[in-house]
Amino acid sequence: MADDEKNPAREIITDYAQQHFRYFRTADGTVYAQKNGHPVARPIRSQGTTGSHRQELMVGMFKDGVGVFNGTALKEALDLIEALALTEDTQAVQIRVAPGFDGATWLDLGRNDGQSVRIHPTGWDIAVPDPREVCWRRTQLTGELPLPAKDTDGKGIDRLFRLTNFTNADSECLAMAWLIGCLGPSVPVPAPFLTGPQGAGKSTTGRMFVRIIEGMSGDLRRAPKDEENLIAAVAAGWVTALDNLSHMTPDLSDAMCCIVTGAESVKRALFTDGDVHRSRYRRPLLLTGIDVGVIRPDLAERLLPLRLERPTVRRTEAELWREFEEALPVILGSLLDLTVKVRGAEAETPTDLRMADFAHLCAQVDAANSLGALNAYRVSLDDLNDDVIEGDLLAQTVLAHADTMAPGDGQRMTSTQWLHCLSTVYSGEELRPLPKGWPTTGKVLSDRLKRLQPTLAARGVLIDSGRTREGRYLEMVRRPAPEPDQQQEQQAAF
Template identity: 25%
Template sequence: MLNLDELLKNAPEDKCDGKEKTQSTTAKTTKDKTQKGNHELLNRICAAYKYIKDENGKPYAEVIDPHGKSTIIEVQSEDFLNNLKNDFVLKHGKFPQITEIKNVADLFHYSVKTSESTETLCLRFGEKNTENYIDLNNSRNESVFIWNNGWAITTNPGVKFKRTGQQKELCRPADSDDGDFKLILKYLRFKNKTQEMLTLATICSLVRTDIIRPILCFVGPPGSAKTTNAKIIRSLLDPREPSMNSTMKNAKDLALVFSQNAIPFFDNQPKISREMSDMLCTAVTGAGFENRSLYTNGDLHHLSYRRGVLMTALELPSLMPDFLDRCVHIELDKIPQTDRRSDQDMWEEFEEDKPNIFAGMLNTIARAKLWEPYLNMYMKPRLADFARFGACVASVLGYSENDFVRELLRNVEDEKQRELIINDPISMAIVSMVDENGDFEGTTDSLANALNRYIVNPSQKISAVTLGKNLKRIASHMSVAGITIEKLKRSNEGSRCRITKCAQSSVVITESDKHYASLSQDSLTTHRDCELSKENLFV
C-alpha cells in the first residue's frame, strides 16, 4: 500500500529560484482571486432564480429569459448548468470554468433541498384554493384553470408545473360555447349507456388532483378497441411519446413510471402479483416508494405521487379487494369486421374534433364543481369523493346521478362476487359442470359426486353433507354468473336441488378463470352480501 508520508519525503525538491517561486505564487494568487470572483458572480446569478421543490423534494429553479418567458429546470441538470453559464457570459463577457458552475449548482441544490418550501411543482395537473389547473405544455406557457362554473386560459397559473422530455403539447381548447364533450363518443366504443356514463365521469375526474382518482381499466378480447379507447383518453388529457408505459415488472420500475407520468397507461396488462396490486392501490390513494440510494450505505431515495391510471387487459389483472375498490372496469366485446374503421381516418377526425371535445370536458368539469358541494350521498363506495364528483358529472351530461352511484357500486361488487366464485372450489366446480353438461336436477349426493370430478385438489373434495350446508351460501353469489341454485322438496333418496343457467349474467367466468382457479384454489371463503338499494341514493 502506498504511504503518503513516504511519497512526500521522497519527492524531488523544487529546483526553481526565488524569482520563479515569487512569480508562481503571484500567478496562483491571481487565479485564486479570479476563481473567488467568478464564484461570487455565479452565486449572485443563482440567487436571482426562484427555487421550488416537486412532490419528491427534488429542487427546481424557475428561470426567466430576456423575453420574460418562464422555464422550470431541475437544479444540477445539464439544462440548469448551461443556463447558468449563458447568463454568466451575457452579464460578464467571459466564460466560467465548468467546475465553478458545478460547485455553485451543488451548493444551491443542497440549500434548496434542506429548506422549508411552501410551494410544490405539479406534473400536468394541479390544484390550489379549489381551482384546478391543466398545463397545456405549449411554447406560450399556457395553462387552463377551472373554477366553479367556468374556465379560462392563462399564462400565470396559481401553481408551477414541471415538464418531462416525453410530454407532448395539449391541444388548445375551443371556445366554451363550441364545447361538446359527448362528441368523444364517436371515437370510444361501449356496449351500453352505463359504460358511457362511468367512463365519461372517470375521464373528467382524472384532471382533478384534489380527489382520489380511480384506475380506469378496459377489459376485453383482442379486437375490442380497448387499447384505442385508452389511447384516445390519454391523447386528450396527457399526450406523451411513447403513449404507453411498459408493463409492470418490478416495484422500482413501476415507481419511476408513476413519478414521471401524470396519467400512467399500461396496455394489455397480464395478471399481476399481490405486491404490484398493492403498489397500484397506494399510487391511486397517494403514497410513494422508498429504496436505498445508489452508492450509499443507508440513505433512502423516496418517490411520492398520487395518480389516476389507465389500463387495458384481456381480463382484470388483479382480483384483490383493494384493487377492485379502486377500479372502474369496462368490459368490451369484439368489434364485428363490418363495424371496423380505418385507424388513420379515425385519428384524423379525432384531432379535428379534439379542441371541441376538450372545451366540452372543461365545461362539464366546471358545472359539476359548482354542484358538488351541495350533493350528499348516504351510500358511498370506497372512493367517495370520486363517486360524488362523478355523480355530478353524470347529471351535467344528462344521465341520472342515482344511476351513476348505483352502477359504480355494482361495478365493484360484481367483480368481488366473481372473485368469491373463482376462489371457491365448489362454485368453480358448479360453473364447469353447468358449462359442460347443462342444467342439473337431483340429490345432493349425486351432485357432490358430479362436482368432485372438477375439483383438482384432493383435500378439497366434498361430501353431500358439506355441500348441503354450503348451497345456500353459494347460491347468493352464483346468481351474478347467471346460475340459479334452488332447493327442492326432499325425496326418499335424500335432499334434492336444481341448478339452471340463465341467458343473462353480470359476471362472465372465462376459461382462463377456470385455469387460474385450478392452480390457486383456496379454502371456502365467506360471502359478504351487498344489496344495492333501488331507493334514492342522495339525501
C-alpha cells in the same frame, strides 16, 4: 493575489443565477430552479435529456453576453446556490395537474411559454400561473396539449364517443366521470379497465383517453416486470396506462392499489450509504385487456370496468388519429366546461362505497346532467364482485355455508375451527380433495377472509373478528333481508 480575485467565475455565475432564477426546495430536500416569471421548475442536479438547469444557465449566460465558463466554476456556483436554497421555504412541484389559490385547479398544457389552464368555480381560462402558486415539473413523458376551444356546447364529448366503441351509455358516462376525476389533483379515481372481444378497439380507446390528458405523445405501455420500474414510470407522468394485460400477479395487483389510492416509496439514494430517496405517488391508472384472470378483492374495489364491442365499420389508423387530433381542442374544451359544471353541482356523498371521492363525483355528474353515473358505478362494482367470487373457491364455500344459516343468525368459532368447517363444506359427501391454494392454517384462513370482507359483505355475509378471554375468534353473520318498505326505497334509489 487571492484565488477569488484570480478566478471570479463562480461569483459571476452565482450573481447571474440569483438575478434571473428563483431557487427553492421541496419537502424532500431537492432544490429546484425556476426562471423568473416562468412556472416550470428544474432540479439543479438534473442531468436529464429534457433540459437541465445547468444547460439553461449556460445558455442564458452565453446569450446575455456574460461569458462561457468551465465545469469547475459551474459546479462550485451550483454547490453554493444549492446550500443557500436549503434555507428557503419549501414548495411542492407538480406534474400536469396542480391545486391553486382560491379553490382553483391548474392543468399544465406542456407548452414552452408556460401557458396553462386555470379551472375555477365560475369557469376556466388560459394563463401563465404565478410561479409561487404553481411550479410545474416536466419530464420526457410531459407532452404538449393544444389550446382548448371555448364555447364548445358539449360537441367535443360527442365527437369523442363517436370515435369509440363502448357498449352502452353507462360505460360512456363512467368514462366521462373518470376523465373529470383526472383533472382533480387530490381526488383518487378508480382505474378504468377497458375490456371486450378482440378487435373492439381497447388499445385505441385507451390511447385516446391518455392523449386527452397527456397530449398526442402520450401512449400505452407494457406492465413493468418489477415494482421499482413501475413506480419510476408512474412518478414521471400523470396518467399511467398499461396495455394488453393477460394476468395479474399479486405484486402487480398490490402496486396498482397503491397507485390508485396513494403510497410512498423509500429507497437508498444513489452513491450514498445513509441517505434515502422518497417518492410519493398517486396517479390515475388505466388498464386494457380481454381477461386478466382472478382479480383480488382489494383491487376490484379500485377498478372501473368499461366494456367495448367490435365496430361494424372499420377505419384506418391514419384516418382515425387525424380526426382525433383535429377534434382534441374541442374535446378538451368540452371536458373543461363539463368539469366546471360538475364541480359546481351539490350532491351527497355515498357512504357505502370504498372509493367515496369518485362516488361523490358520480353523484355530482348525476346532479349536473342526470346521466345515472352513480347507479352505473354501483352496477360495475357488483359485476366485479361476481368476478371475484367466481375466481375464489373460498368465497364460494363461505357463501354456500352462509346459505344454511337463517337470516340474522351468526356463528362464532376460532379460525382453526372455521378452517375445519369450511373444508368439510367444500369436500362435501363426495370427500373432494381440497384445491391448490386452499388455506392450510387458521391464520392463513383469517387473512384470506379479511381480504374477502368487502366482497362477502356485498352478498350479505359479514365477517368480523375479535378476542375474548378464551382467545381470538372469527364471527360470520348472515345479514337479514331488508323489510319490504326498505327494499322499495333501495330500488327507488337506483
